[in-house]
Amino acid sequence: MNPTTLPIAAELMRAAGESCLEAGAIALELFRPGAATAARTWSKSGGSPVTEADIGVDTFLRIRLSELLPDAAWLSEETVDDAQRLSRRFVWVVDPIDGTRAFMQGSPDWAVCVALLDQGSPVLGIVHAPACGATYRALLGGGATLNGAAIRTSAAQSLTGARIAGPRPMLEALAQFESFQAVGRIPSLALRLTRIAEGTIDAGLISPDARDWDLAAADLVLSEAGGRLTDGEGRPVAYNRDVPVHGLLAASTESLALPLQAAVERLRDGRTQPA
Structure with missing residues (x-):
């Protein structure tokens, strides 16, 4: 798909980018570096946390982005799902604060994430x-x-010595048959992917239950930087399905995609020896 299929693509990116910067400023008003947030907090059904900053950013972005592309449907972590999105060509996919727990605890590793899907694919x-002073952007193609400078994934060619991020249990299992450098916890899934895109880490693992809003924006940044995000079978991630929930995922440079997929298969099958 060519980026020209998007209506006024460059203008849309500029306007959406400005909206994200404003949304980040809203969240920063309640963020306290190294300390608990000043925002009111509560738990959603299922126990996951939410803050007034999440809701405020979500409301702000829904108004702004809907003005930019009125025909687009909406899918967000903090909004009740509307099945109309399944029949729409364009869908905004938003996580107002990816890494809410990090935000609440004063860690800078949280992000405002916005993606636009065209027929189910991020464009x-x-x-x-x-809080990190980092803004990643990508248009399909x-x-x-x-921060305005082009990025590419690292030149890593082997899992041996590669810098890999992910949940500790998965990394500990992987360490039984691969020798790599475990990266410290990155609470935002989106930032885990964009740091692969910028080349500061080489690969990442994502445990089951990630949602479209955690992934879609960063997936495009990663792919446009030369990387790849795949499911447990090595297939590209599918978005805007009836249930926007994903299983085990792997992200890496293009060169590491096949060896990482083989490692993921061993993890999934419970094998701890090289195949």
Whole structure:
């Protein structure tokens, strides 16, 4: 798909990017570096936390983004799902704060994530991490940037010695048959992917239960930077399905995709010896 299939693609990216920067500023008003947030907090059904910052950013972005592309449907972590999205060509996919627990605890590793799907595929992606001073952007076919500068994945060719992020149990299992450098916890899934895109880490694992809003924007940034996000079978991630929930996922540079997939298969099958 060519980026020209998007209506006024460059203008849409500019306007969506400005909206993300404003949304980040809203969240920063309640963020306290190294300390508990000033925001009111509560638990959603299922126990996951939410803050007034999540709701405020979500409301702000829904108004702004809907004005930019009125025909687009909406899918967000903090909004009741509307099945109309399944029949729409364009869908905004938003995580107002990816890494809410990090935000609540004063860690800078959280981000405002906005993606636009065209017939189920991301064509625009923005991951804005205001507390890190980092804004990642990508248009389909247009490359990926960090703060306006082009980015590419690392040149890593082997899992041996590669810098890999992911849940500790998965990394400990992987360490039984691969020798790599475990990266410290990155609470935002989107930032885990964009750091692969920028080349500061080489690969990442994502445990089951990630949602479209955790992934879609960063997936496009990663792919436009030369990387790949796949499911447990090595297939591209599918978005805007009836239930927007995913299983085990793996992200890496293009060169590491096949060896990482083989490692994921061993993890999934419970094998601890090389195949």
